[in-house]
Amino acid sequence: MLKNFAMNIDQLLQVLENARGYPLTAEQENIIRHPQGPAWVLAGPGTGKTEVLTVMLLRLLFVSNDPVQTEQVLPESIFVTTFTEKAARNLADRLADMRSIIIDADPSFSDIDISKLKINTLHGLCNDLLQEFRAPNYQNVRLMDEFEQAMFIYEHMGIVKNPNEARDVPFWSEYEFLFPRHVWQARYNNCPRKWAMAKALVKIFNRLAEDRVDISSLRSAGDQMQRTAELYEEYLQALTDNYRCDFSHLQERFLAFLNSPIGQSFLGGDAFGNGGIQWVLVDEYQDTNRIQEEIYMVLGSRGSRNLVVVGDDDQAMYRFRGGSVECMVTFDKAVEYFMGIPATSVQPYPLSTNFRSHPDIVSFCDAFITSFPIMGDPDARVSGKVPLSPGSSIHGNYPAVAALETQRAGDLPERFAETVKGLIDNGVVADPNQCCLLLRSTKETPQNAGPYVQALVDHGLSVYNPRNKAFLEQQEIQGLLGAILSIVDHDRNHVPRIQSGNRAGQLTYPIVQSLWDTFDAFSETNPLLGQYVNQIITQMNAVDPGSYFDNSLHEIVYILLGIEPFRSLLGHPSQRQRIGRLTHLIEAYSSMPVPGHPGISRGTLRISTNNAGEIVPGWVRQFYHLFIGYLNDAGMDDVEDDEMICPPGMVPVMTMHQAKGLEFPFVFVGHVGKSASLSEAHHLEDLFDPYPSHSAIAFNRPDSTKRAELDLIRQYFVAYSRAQYALIIMGSRQQIRGGGIPCGPNKQWLRRNSMNI
DNA sequence: CTGGGTGCAGTTTTT
DNA sequence: CTGCACCCAG
16 A cells, blocks of 8 residues: 555644644543553543544554554554444544544545444444354354343243242342342242243343353352353353354353454454454443453454553443443453563553533542542552543633532422523523433432423423333334234233232233223224224134134234334334334244244244134233233333434433433432442352452452442442533432432531532 | 431332 | 431430
8 A cells, every 4th residue: 555645643643733723632642652552541531532542543544654653554453342332433423523634634545444443332343243254153143132132031941931949949049139029929939920030040141151250160169059050051052052142142252253263363364364453442441341351352462462441440330231340440460361461561541631521520520539438449449540630621710519408309309490490591501401410210200300300391491301211102112012912912811910909900011001092092093004903803713723823923013014104103213213123122022932843933823722713822921921011111211312412402311321421511410319239230249259260360349338339439420520510419408418428428528528509 | 507316108220 | 128308406
C-alpha cells in the first residue's frame, strides 16, 4: 500500500486539535502514545474515555513513521469490544466522524477501510467469528436468548421434568436464595415450581461458565456441589445433542476455538491471508467477567501483547449478570499470569480530569467514593487511584450539590415535581428534558416510579419513561396474543385459574382477560380477523383426532400478521418492532425440540383424541404456563428509541443502569433509603469461588456483605456523577440524616457535604 | 435537633 | 426480613 503522506502522532493530534479547537489533555495524550503491551486505563466519570478510545483507534489506523508506531495497523487486525451494541455503534460513528477530518486534511488516507474493524460487543464478535471460521463446535448451532435457554432447561432437564422430593429438596435448599419465598410449596413435592427451577438453573449454569468454575473440583467437593457438576454436564450434553448454545457458553466455545489450531491461525494471521489480531481494545472493562478476561488475555497474547483495557472500577454495576469488578482491579495480576509480564510493569494510565460537571459536583463525587473505609479493602478498588479533578467550564457560586429533604418519603414526589416545574417556569432550564430523575427502578408502581411520574403529570409535565415494563400493555401485542389464545384454546377450557383460597376461580394470569378483550375489540373493527380465526378453528375440527394440524404455532402467527389490523400495524416502526419481538418469542417457543420425539417441536399442534377439534390439553396448559406465564412475570420493557436519549419537552425518568454513560444538566436522585443486601450474584460467588480454574489468580474478594455494600456505593456513584450543573439528592429526613450508604459513610455526611433546599 | 424504640407494610437492576 | 413513619426522651 503506497502512501503519499505519512502521519505521525504529533501530526494526528494537530489535525484533530485544528478541527475541534481544543487539544487532548496530558493524561489523554499519554494513553495515545502508549507504545505497545498491556495498558490499564482507569477512567473516571466524564473524563473523555470514549474520546480517548476513538483517538487511539485513529492512531492505530493512520499513524506510521512514529517512534511509538512504525507502521499502520490493518483495520481487520484490531479487535474492539464495548458493553452494549449501542455503545459499539456510538464508537464506530465517532470514529467515522474523526476519520473524515483526517481525510479532509489528506485524501490519500481514504483507502483505509474502517468497516473492516472488528468492533462490537464481545458476544457479537464471538458469534460472528465462530461462524466465519466455521468452528466445529458451532456448526448449525442455534444461539438461544435467555427465554429460550430457560425453556430449553425446562424441557430437557430431568430435575425439572420429574421432581423428586427426597433427592431434590436438599439440592434446591443449597440454592434457596435463588427463589422467592412463595415458590416453595407442598403441592410441588416441596420443590420450587418448575418455571422457578428452570430459571434458577439458568443462573447456576451461566455462572459456572462465566466465572470459569473448575467443574472437576466442584464434582470432588461432594454433596450438592457434586450434584451441581453432574447437572451441569447433563446440560452441556443436551446443548451439544440439540445443536444449541446460550450466551454464556457462546463465550466458552469462542475461548475453546481460540485455543484450537484454527483459532491459533486466526490469531496469528498466517493461514487466512489476514494480519491476525494485533491490538485488542476493551471498553467498560469493570463489568467484564472471568471468561471474558481469559478471552481478552488469549486474544492479546500474540506479538507485542497489545491489550488496552479501559474502565472505572468505581462504576461497576453489573455483578447481577456476572460482571466481576475484581477483574478490573486485578488486571495487572492477570496479565502476569496469562502473558508472563511482571505485574509491576503494567502501568496504570489515569484519566482523572472531569469535563462534565460543576467543580462542586466533582469534589462531592470524589469525596463520596473515597470516604467509605471499605473502599480500601483488597480487591475493592485499584490502589493509588488518582482523585477526580474538575476540568469543565461550568462554574458559579450556587448550590450545585443539594439535598431535598421532606419529613416523610411519601412527600418527595410532590416536592420533586414542584422543583422541576419551578426550574422550567423560571427559565433556569431551557427544556424539561434537562432534568433527569434517576431511580433504582422505573417501573410505574406505587413503590417505584409511579408516584414521581404521577406528580410530574399533575404539574402538567410529560414524562419519558421507555423502560416502564409496558410491553404487554401494548394494543398490538395484546391483540396478537389474544388471537393466538382464541385459536389454541377457543372455548377457554384450559385457562389456568386459581384453585383455592379466597381468590379461587380467578384467572392465574389476570393479563389473559385483557388479551381476550383486546382481541374482541380488534375483530369488531376488523371482521376479517374474526373470520380467519373461525376458519382455523373449522379446519382443526376437520382433523382426525390424534393427528397433527397442518400449521405449526408460528406459521399461524405469520398468517395472522398478514391480516388487518396487524398488516397495517406492521407499517409503523415501533409497532413493527414490538410485533417483531413477540414473533421472535413465539418462534423460539415453537421451534424448541421435544425430548424423545425427534422431528417434533413445541410448535407442532396435535388434535386431542378425546375432544374433537381441540388441541391436546397438555399442550395448551403448557402454553399458558410456559409462554404466557413467562411474559407475565418477565416484566418485559417496551421498545426504546435507540438514538433518542430523551425527546424535547419531556422529563426523563431512568434507572441508574440506563443512565450509565449519559449526562444531564440537572440530575435528581431518589430511592436513597436503600441499604445494602446480598443479591443472588453474591451468594453464587460465595458458593463457587472455592473452585477456580486458575487458582494462581483466584480473587481475594471482600466478603459478600462488604461486596454488597461496595456495589451499592458504586451504583450511587454512577448516579451522582451524571450531573453537569446540579445534583439534587432526594430523601426523607430519616434517609438524609440517617447515614444509609447512598447518603454517605456516616450519619450527617450528606448534610455536611451538600446544601439543604 | 438528634437518636432510638415500636409497629406496620411490602421485594430491582439486564448483554 | 427491612424500610419507614411516628413518637418521645434528651
